[in-house]
Amino acid sequence: MPSPASNWLASARAVFTKDWRCELRSRYALNAIGLFAVTTLVVTSAALGPAGTNSSLAINVLPAMLWLILLFAAAAGLPRSFVHEEESHTAIALRLAAPPSTLFVGKLAFGVSLLLGIEALVAPLYLGVMSLEVASPGLLVIALVAGGYGLAAGSVLIAALASQARGRSTLFSVLAFPVLMPLLLLAIELTRNAVAGDAAGPALPQLLLYDASVTIAGLMLFPAVWNP
Amino acid sequence: MSSVSLSFEGVRRRFGRVRALAPASGRVSAGELLVVTGANGSGKSTLLRCLAGLLAPDAGQIEHLEAGTALSLPERRARIGFVAPDLAFYDELSAGENLEFFARLRGLPVARGAKLLERVGLPADRAAGALSSGMRQRLRWAWALLDQPRALLLDEPFQNLDVEGENTVRALLGEHLESGGLAILASPITLEVSGAVSRLELAR
Amino acid sequence: MTRTISLGLRGALWLVMSACIWGAFFYAWSDPAFVGQSSRILFFHVPMAWTSFVAFFAAAVWAGRYLWGGRQMRHDRAAATAVECGVLFGVLATITGSLWARIEWGAYWNWDPRQTSIVVVLLFYGAYLALRSAMADREVRARISSVYALIALVVTPFFYFIVPRITESLHPEPVLNAERTLDVDPRMFQVLLASALAYTVLFFWLHNLRARSQALIDALEDDPS
Numbered sequence: 001m002p003s004p005a006s007n008w009l010a011s012a013r014a015v016f017t018k019d020w021r022c023e024l025r026s027r028y029a030l031n032a033i034g035l036f037a038v039t040t041l042v043v044t045s046a047a048l049g050p051a052g053t054n055s056s057l058a059i060n061v062l063p064a065m066l067w068l069i070l071l072f073a074a075a076a077g078l079p080r081s082f083v084h085e086e087e088s089h090t091a092i093a094l095r096l097a098a099p100p101s102t103l104f105v106g107k108l109a110f111g112v113s114l115l116l117g118i119e120a121l122v123a124p125l126y127l128g129v130m131s132l133e134v135a136s137p138g139l140l141v142i143a144l145v146a147g148g149y150g151l152a153a154g155s156v157l158i159a160a161l162a163s164q165a166r167g168r169s170t171l172f173s174v175l176a177f178p179v180l181m182p183l184l185l186l187a188i189e190l191t192r193n194a195v196a197g198d199a200a201g202p203a204l205p206q207l208l209l210y211d212a213s214v215t216i217a218g219l220m221l222f223p224a225v226w227n228p
Numbered sequence: 229m230s231s232v233s234l235s236f237e238g239v240r241r242r243f244g245r246v247r248a249l250a251p252a253s254g255r256v257s258a259g260e261l262l263v264v265t266g267a268n269g270s271g272k273s274t275l276l277r278c279l280a281g282l283l284a285p286d287a288g289q290i291e292h293l294e295a296g297t298a299l300s301l302p303e304r305r306a307r308i309g310f311v312a313p314d315l316a317f318y319d320e321l322s323a324g325e326n327l328e329f330f331a332r333l334r335g336l337p338v339a340r341g342a343k344l345l346e347r348v349g350l351p352a353d354r355a356a357g358a359l360s361s362g363m364r365q366r367l368r369w370a371w372a373l374l375d376q377p378r379a380l381l382l383d384e385p386f387q388n389l390d391v392e393g394e395n396t397v398r399a400l401l402g403e404h405l406e407s408g409g410l411a412i413l414a415s416p417i418t419l420e421v422s423g424a425v426s427r428l429e430l431a432r
Numbered sequence: 433m434t435r436t437i438s439l440g441l442r443g444a445l446w447l448v449m450s451a452c453i454w455g456a457f458f459y460a461w462s463d464p465a466f467v468g469q470s471s472r473i474l475f476f477h478v479p480m481a482w483t484s485f486v487a488f489f490a491a492a493v494w495a496g497r498y499l500w501g502g503r504q505m506r507h508d509r510a511a512a513t514a515v516e517c518g519v520l521f522g523v524l525a526t527i528t529g530s531l532w533a534r535i536e537w538g539a540y541w542n543w544d545p546r547q548t549s550i551v552v553v554l555l556f557y558g559a560y561l562a563l564r565s566a567m568a569d570r571e572v573r574a575r576i577s578s579v580y581a582l583i584a585l586v587v588t589p590f591f592y593f594i595v596p597r598i599t600e601s602l603h604p605e606p607v608l609n610a611e612r613t614l615d616v617d618p619r620m621f622q623v624l625l626a627s628a629l630a631y632t633v634l635f636f637w638l639h640n641l642r643a644r645s646q647a648l649i650d651a652l653e654d655d656p657s
Contacts, residue, residue, distance in 0.1 A: 007335045014332035018318070025320040089316035093371065095282060096305050098333045157583070164576050165566035175563060178556040179583060182590035185598060206593055217586045221579045224499050227305070228284035228571060244568050245653055284503070284571045 008102055015098065015106025019081065020113075028084075029114060033077035037122045040069045045129040052132030063191035066126055067184050070151060073118055078111050078155040079172045082163040091163075100223040104160075108218070111152040119144050135197025142204070143194055147187030150211045154180045157218045160225045183210050232294050232378040232410055233257045234279065239288030241274050249274040251288065254428045256410045258378075261401075261423060264414040266430030272414035273312065275430070276381045279412065281305040294378060306334075309377035311368045311385045319357030323367050326356050327374060334375055344370040348396055361388040369397050373404075380404060380411040386419070445637065448630045455623040470535040473528055475623055479631035480525035481550070487518030487635055488557065492585040495578035506647065508574035511581055512564060513643045515557050517635055522554050545595045552591055556584045570650070 023029055044065055051057040085091040094103065123144055127134065134140050158179055162172040189203040235255035241248050249271030256262045264272050277283040279290060281304045292299045292307070299307055317326040327341025345352045348366040350359075359367060365388045372380065380401070386394050401411060405423055413419070456475035494511035501507060529547065530540040541547065560580050567573035 010335060011333050014329055018321070018329045021325075022318055022320040088319065089314050090318055092282060092310075092312070092315050093317065093330065096280065096308070096310055097330050099302065099306075102333075161563070161576050161580060164572055165563060166568075167566055171563065171566050174559045175580065178552060178559055179587050181552060182587060182594055185594050186590075189594075189597070202593070202597075206590065210587075210590055213586050217583060221499075221582060224575055225579050227302075228282070228575070242570075242654065244570070245656075286571075 008099075011098055011102035012105040012109070015103055016109045016113075019107065019110040023110075023114070029077035029080050032080075033073045033114070033118050034121070036076040037069055037073045037118060040072065041122065041126060041129060044069070048130070050129075050131035052127075052130040058130075058132055059192055059196050062130055062132055063195055064188045066123070066191060067147070067188050069122065069126070070115075070119065070148070071180065071184060073122070074115055074151050074155050075173060075176065077114065077118075078152060079159040079162060079169060081107050081111055081156060082159040083168045083172075086163045086168075095227060100226040101219060103226065104156075104218055104222040107160075108153055108156050108215070111156040112149055115148045115152040115155075116145065119148050132195065134195050136194045139194035139200055140191060142200070143187055143190035143207075146204070146207045146211060147183065147190065150183040150187070150207065150214060151180060153211065153214045153218060154183060157214065157222070160222060164225065179214075183207070183214075186210060231258045231296070231408065232292075234290075234292050234379050234410060234412070236275075236279060236291070237289045239275065239278050239285045239290060241271070241278060241283065241285050249278070249285075250431060252428065252430060253288075254412075254426075256412060256426070258408045258410055259405050259424055260410050261405060261421060261425045262410075262412045262428060263419065263421060263425060264412060264428045264430060265416070265418060267432060268416060270430040270432045272416070272430060273383050276310075276312065276383050276412065276414055280308055280310050280381050292379065306375070307377055307379065309372035309375070309380040310383075311365075311372045311380070312383035313387060315368050315371070316364075317356045317367060317371070319355065322353050322355050323350050323359065323363075323370075324352030326367070327370060330371060330374055336375060340374060341370070344373055347400070349393070362390055362393055365389050366393055366397075369400065373400065378409050380409065382411060382413040384415055385413060386415075442637070445630060445633050448626060449634070452623060452627040452630055455626065460620040460623045470532060473532045474620075475627050477525055477528040477532060478624060479628040480521045480528060481546075482628050483631045483635045484518045484520075484522035484525055484550075484553075486632055487514045487521060487639075488553065488584070490514045490639075491518060491557075492581050495581035498574055498578045499582075503571075503574070505570065505574060505650065506643075508578060509643050509646050509650070510639070511578060513639050513646060515560050515581065516642065517639050519554060519557050519561070521631075521635065522550060522557070526550055526554070548595050549591050552595075553588060556588065560584065 048057070048061075048065075051062060085094060123140075126132070155176060158172060158176040162168045162175055165171055186203045186207040190200060190207060193199065193201055193203065233256065237253045238251045239249065239253070240251040248269075252271070252275055254262055254264075264275060266272055274283065278285045278288075279292075281301050290304075292304045294307065317323075318329070321329065323345060324342060327345065328338050331338045331341050342352055345367075348370045350363055350366045350370065354363070356364075356367065365385075369385070372382075382401075385397060385401075389397065402423070405411060413421070452475060456472050460472070460475070491511045491514035494507050494514060498504065498507035498511060526547075529550075533542055533544070533547070534540045537544075560577060563580055564573055564577050567576060
């Protein structure tokens, strides 16, 4: 007889696998996020040129631009995770079959892996196109992982809220912006420190605290979002 | 086999200004079938969604007993079998993969889905998005029976089925009732059903 | 009996608020040589900002009571009403603040840490109200918006750490703030405290009126006869 904990984990993994399987067959989010990221990359690069060679631009502007690209890419693809369940009426079967916490963890794992994958493509491309030299690449990776996690976790939680209301995609942006703003400010600060070669500073523990807070808040609040 | 009963008292629901369900009461025990009839808009689907725990009623009590103990709301959701017109599955996955996913989600043996698909006469490798409406209805039945529920909530369970399909699911319903399960069936038209049947007519 | 008490409370509130207005102009800084006349706006601006903070915190408490206190609609109505009042006081605080900023710092808007914070907080609760209006069903609306109010409670404290760091570079010179002047004049402190108290009571009174009228609107919707 398997333990409740391993059952719980198996359920969460089933959600994660199902989401990836559906995604790889429809390619909806991958196409939306990928095309969005490439388009914005081309536009910013055409407008700024190899801006990384200008050290003031490199430190003050480029980290913020990177995170704005990632924010909009996330907003283009991640809300679908829950919105599609409601729109295609699969949410009913899901409500009856799974305890909400396993569903949230499965969806969270899907969102985080999707966004980290996109970052792995977009960030090197961005550095190359902008000719941006990063003084501490290790810190940049930490910023991308910790920031990407928070961005995905916040987006998944807000997507769950927005999927219950009318005008889901517009509402998502309105709801997500204030929630994600501290995360973006912290991630930008950390990325700037990485580019400039400064120490991580207070932004890193605060970013990790944000990630933990959103995860815990999600686990506590999601059951109320998902079920009456 | 453990005994099961489902009773509800004064369950009602509004959607904004619209009264979707006037207070409804009823009771079903093991081996019994309750047929809920009423005109369009009388609240049959709303009642079933309240009983399934998918919708919070504005007022009223719902008691779902299994082996003498009352189930909590999450347990109720997990312990019912639900068939309804707006129940849908993942278009990107095949019928078999859909049931496999739900079996894994509930920690059930994966082979159970294949057996049920065979029983309702549905090819397991057909993508759910490419199923005809009658085949979708068969898939809903197979999904509802996956965890061998003791209580079935059936909203227009025979719609879109051909003669052979209707005979199959009627047989499934008969076996369910014979083995001591209960069922609540909602339909806008009067249905011919045999066995221990009680009726509830909803007024608008 | 309760009517008399309620009348007495309202009378007391009226008296205290009038006294605060009088105090702001004639009691605090009675020295006629005092130059910063515009600073008297502080006696209204600071209590407004404080009250909006109280209102948003109260909204989160009511939201929590809705979710974990038996899902009673009156708690959701209370939370929504508190947010509405909080936005009202927040907007008033922003307007009075930027008027004062124009006189003290020369511009209506300076992206000073406090200005930045209130904009973000107002965006948050603006989004809360937008979310409510996008849901027709009362039960779903109550659940989903309660969750959002609690998310706001989790996220907004981060601005407290972040905002001073990022706005520092824009405003290196220290700006005048309430705490610094508090030490200067005890009379000012007295008026400020009384005013903050009066505004808080005003909030609860407004909140009570609005929540009761909303309860009547809901009841009328349920039973139009």
